Amino acid sequence: MKLAVFVSDYRMTVDTLERLKPEKMGIILVQNGVYHASVKEKGKTSSILDSSADLFALKEDLETRGIDPASIDSKVKVVTFGDVVDLIFNDYEKTAWL
Amino acid sequence: MKLAVFVSDYRMTVDTLERLKPEKMGIILVQNGVYHASVKEKGKTSSILDSSADLFALKEDLETRGIDPASIDSKVKVVTFGDVVDLIFNDYEKTAWL
Amino acid sequence: MGKLTIGCFASLVGSTNLDFAVKLAGAALDKGHKVDLWVSGNGTMLSLQDQRAFKDYSYLEKPVKELMEKGLNVTACEACAEARGYHDSNTLEGVKRFSMDWYLGSTFDADRVLHIGGE
């Protein structure tokens, strides 16, 4: 299965993400999920960035929170709403909003 | 300060509770917060039960979730809505809903 | 006897935040306290008239009306309500609508304030 997972929170209250083991996974950081791409706690980046999944963060949601898209972790690709549509249709088969 | 703290979630997304150091504290478990009084994870009770605060859990919210009030941890006193009113007015001066 | 001001901001019908606020208000009134209830944010949905009673959804119109008869003072944040399409014309009878300063005014002489924020 090819799965696009949307992460919309910074503090996650579910442990689903680490349990999903699809053949191909993309993690799309949206809303407060975008902090995973930019914020370090005590110098450490979010454990989500250690994932082997392809990582994306929504430009609009970064900017809304005062985060310069150019400043985020290099593992994460900045995407627009249009890009998200293409990811959903072209690169993955199913979606999960955690 | 005498503070009554309401905990309404099982997975807390804030670290405020452990940082509050009032002279006197009561923790009132309500809504999904009542799981702290009853659920063990891998045999371990919730760390909230290690607090030196006085602990209370709302009877109605225990029952709603299928938890027998008689079965909860002995550190936690079962209270009704009426008891909560008395706690707020008689035992504490300020409240915090986390 | 004292005065309790409750503010309820987070509000999901079907969650129990508004239910909790209403039940606590009832318990405080029963003990002879004066109670002000301020609903803001999505909590303003409490103020819309003509909600239908289903057993699958919280139905607070009836208990709120009963508590208002016992003296419960309910006020909804006017801007929060208007933004959602709740207007004067479709507000539950007896519920007042004011600006946010009403809530602060209510806390002035309150003995206790319970602010239900959360998420």
Place this chain on the structure above:
Amino acid sequence: MGKLTIGCFASLVGSTNLDFAVKLAGAALDKGHKVDLWVSGNGTMLSLQDQRAFKDYSYLEKPVKELMEKGLNVTACEACAEARGYHDSNTLEGVKRFSMDWYLGSTFDADRVLHIGGE
């Protein structure tokens, strides 16, 4: 070109869940996809007519109307709406109201489904 069915359940005005759903729907329509948007739970607040535009609150009535002109199909859960006091008579023009089976029906021939649940 495909069909995308979006379901939006959690909805806080002022959060960006409904905003996100509406913007994603717009982006998909712009790329020539067909889009169904199902709002249930508190998401049904999208369907109430006559919401006032303030810069402090999400104001989706206008963008939703524009997207409906471009073909966006918006349906609100009838029971969820009724429970909140949103009736046929105060539903935003163009928004349909059906039972929950409509959402499942929409997924039948959808190429992709994005279900926005969460909290």
Place this chain on the structure above:
Amino acid sequence: MATTKLGFIVQRPGYKSENPKLALTHAIASQSVEIYLDDEDEVTCDVAFIGDGVLNCIKDQKAVENYQLNSTESHIKMALLCDLNIFVCKEDLDKYGLTENDIVLDANEMGGDLEVKVVPYEEITKMMEEMKHLLFF
């Protein structure tokens, strides 16, 4: 004739938000979806409780008595009556020290035959693979 399979995954406890309940009511709505479909086409729904979502399955929920609200328990029973597959993750029950004695298992008293399936997480992964679309609550 075609079938679209939906997988509903409930990962949070109930009552805080409506979502766990709405997962069940939407899944149950598959019983009447044919009015939107051609003859013999159908949409089926499997429901899985994982993580803290398994707390929804604890039995004897007194939601009507305390909040005049139908319990999640009653919705699980209704789903069983409609012959929906309901999976509960065994590892997560174990984590909480919950057994089959503690959870809703059947709707026998309402005349239902189907039982809740307590299964290893691996089976739920398999279910997710088989579904056309996934809906996480």
Place this chain on the structure above:
Amino acid sequence: MATTKLGFIVQRPGYKSENPKLALTHAIASQSVEIYLDDEDEVTCDVAFIGDGVLNCIKDQKAVENYQLNSTESHIKMALLCDLNIFVCKEDLDKYGLTENDIVLDANEMGGDLEVKVVPYEEITKMMEEMKHLLFF
């Protein structure tokens, strides 16, 4: 003449729920509360950002551009213009590696004099002790 002091504590990031914004708009409403009070009585509001709440203070929030929504940043500036005390927990900024350069500090461009106070958590504890009522967001 009496004063009731309220302490607003913002402990979560913005935009997910309206609450951080409503904390500020309610605190700002202290400017007009006198219509409900006797002469010379007043209600004052101090606002403190702690924990993940400090993320609300990051500057250059483009919420209007992206969501046609006033930013939390603009509300913080408005609160400063109204001479409200705004505290930001220094330990939490440090935890995130944020400095005063990264956050909203003043509303100079709108003619405000007051600045955000970056203070140790201990000062925020002291503020909480002094307030008559606390409101956590």
